[in-house]
Amino acid sequence: MADLDLDQLYYAIVDGNAKAAAAVTKEAVDANIDPQTLLTDYMIPAMDEVGARFEANECFVPELLISARAMKAAMEIIRPLLLGKAVEPAGRVVIATVQGDLHDIGKNLVATMLEGGGFQIVDIGTDVSPDKLADAVQTHKPQIVALSALLTTTLPSMKRMLDRLVQDGLRAGVKVMIGGAPVTQDFADEIGADGYSDNAAGAVTLARQLVGVAA
């Protein structure tokens, strides 16, 4: 295995080549290379590079998706190995589309990018009620709650969800980040969210800032 070039894993993810990403990862695992090294030194930096290109309009949603698919192909191989180690994710995120809104594309993109950024994702779906969110926060004890909305008319649901976290005494324990087409920084400030991002790649940077993890 002396010829194994782990940069190939980085480039396979950047290029969205899932087969190559899985093959290199398998080869690396067979060569007893620490899966944590693969994740932190190659896979997460690759997704960071894709996110940076996305934010710079050098790649677009399709390229983001195929890179995420390549990341997942590699993760499938190392996840069982990571379970046996005391490896902490960058943070745990409960993610949802708010009540009254069935849209999931934006939420899924953000979840994918956050996972690529080393976060553990608990996706509780679309049209999520404040009750369901509060239950999920109590159950999963995330560091971050990420809320998405596409419809202007469902923006008030975001406020209601934050209010519910306050009401149940859960708000102090989590950071809340929000996003979606009608969402702005002003709106985030207005409802007391901790952060807002206007794109999926920026959401990773924001999440890292919120939990105090370096990129």
Next chain:
Amino acid sequence: MNPRERYTAVMHYQPRDRSPIMDFGFWDETLPIWQEQCYPAGVDPDLFFGMDPQWRMCGCIMGLWPPFPGLQLVDEGETEIVQQADGVIVQRGKFLGSIPRHLRHTLVDRDSWNAFYKPRLRADDPLRLPSGPAWEMQLAEWTRPDRDYPLFIEAGSLYGVARNWFGLERISEIMYDDRPLFEEIVETLADVVITVLEYVLGAGVRPEAASMWEDMAYSGGPLMSPKLFKQILVPHYKRITATLNKYGVDIVFLDCDGNIDLLAPLWLEAGVNTMFPIEVGKWKADPIEFRRRYGKEMRLMGGFDKHILMQGKDAIAREIERLAPLVEEGGYIPTPDHRVPPDVKFEDYLFYVKEAKRVWGKGLDNLKPTGVIGG
């Protein structure tokens, strides 16, 4: 001037009496909420607000034929799971005006394309190209010399419908996993469009514009890279616009929500020269900036930020005045940049309409009255 003459004059920068005053419709919830604010129940809003007539459409079947049978699969109370005519299984709200959530797609790869979709996109299917007395009557209406309304011909979609059939994630993968399939789908869609256009325009119909739809952008920009768009889609847009131009149809209108900054110049290059609805959004699109950037070759429709309708009369009046020089220049028909949401107060929308008629409509007496039922 009648609405047809006025539309043609505006879009060709010719002298006209005034701008058309049009709307973009309303969210399902808006009119019921306005009824609590004195909007009369059961009244057509176009009649009540005294809008100029919208264009009417001509053409024949351009989509899947035969369609998939529309079926309700599960009744979930406030939501239901249905198979749409395009084969997609969706969950949708029965009561809210929400966009359906795609659950499962019949089109996933080349096999499903060949089995279920390609046979429904035969350009030469005789059912697409009708004949007989009913068709002759339709043609007679569309070609009537004294027709006084603008007529648009449907000119299809090269990405939007395929994205709906596949879903965003799968079509994005297909672009890389099976590029020839993506190219074949785009070419097939363009072939159907061109066949139908030739059939209708060849029969002597001369619409004022052609209408395309894509909805292939979101707040962050396009849903595919401009590079691939230029390589794969632009050549087929050019085939379509060349067909339209051959019959004298020189206004090609494209409906695409979202941030279209990176795609607009490529559409213009392909001969698609009218952008709609210029959704302002948080990316702050501005029809005045579009005109500055692309000149008079790019026509515009829409571009009045619906959020300003929520900010009260002073803000509404300021925006109407700000857009007035562009309206005066021509090649631009202002409307709200999407359907009017229920957050807008009825009295503020009424003010918007009256002020638009005063400024953009020059207060002429050929404007229909506002707030007079049946006026």
